[in-house]
Amino acid sequence: MDRITTLMNRFHRTVRASSRSDADIVVLGEQGNPQEVRFYPHDRGQHLPTERELWFAQVDWTGNLNPLQRALPKEVRFDLTACAETQALIQVILQEHTQARCGGHWVLNRLGDVLLVRLLRDQIDKGSTKPGLIAGLADERLSRAIVAMHDHPGRVWNNQDLASEAGLSLSRFNELFAAQVGETPMGYLRKWRLTLARQDLQKGDRVDAVSRRYAYGSPEAFTRAYRKAYDEAPIAARKAANVA
Incomplete structure (x- = not known):
């Protein structure tokens, strides 16, 4: 892997x-x-x-x-x-x-x-003594789930799917992920998707296309999540890319 x-x-x-x-x-x-x-x-x-x-x-x-x-x-x-x-x-x-x-x-x-x-x-x-991505990737079980999220960010994941990727029970997976990565699996996935979305918008991709790409139910849902994460509307990043 x-x-x-x-x-x-x-x-x-x-x-x-x-x-x-x-x-x-x-x-x-x-x-x-x-x-x-x-x-x-x-x-x-x-x-x-x-x-x-x-x-x-x-x-x-x-x-x-x-x-x-x-x-x-x-x-x-x-x-x-x-x-x-x-x-x-x-x-x-x-x-x-x-x-x-x-x-x-x-x-x-x-x-x-x-x-x-x-x-x-x-x-x-x-590995790392501090929770975060390095510690998560260093764990053979968690790394399988993290790599799955990295490689397939547009898939509609749930915690059970990710626990299965890791080969762990749902409760053990959630516990270990929080301890090693420092956040919930869905929290990490949400952050990863929004990081990729911001990158795509800065390249000039359309908001509706980006929202579909990362499994948001609608451009409006994506806009709410993006604004909460970055304190600006996604269209602002796209406009900045077009100006540049």
């Missing part, structure tokens, strides 16, 4: 080399021997300078809608000495960064995105 592909496809980002002051990804180690990656998803330039810095990068999340970004802690640390594959990836990144080659910037951007995926995988594998 793939826990992050839908999120990566729906919420684009760009990873590129940067200066220290603009960086939110920092590679540390000795020359030619990267040992650690530190990632600051919410604040750039938070890394304290050391003599062990090898490479800096900046992640542009293209807006503030990405649920994975919001779920990450203030600082992510990745021990490269325990992951030879990622260490080798960064050695290629360092070669591309220090040697002027044709297409070097393009290669760095792509490799930087691969590095980001590996950081996200590591966070999900480790």
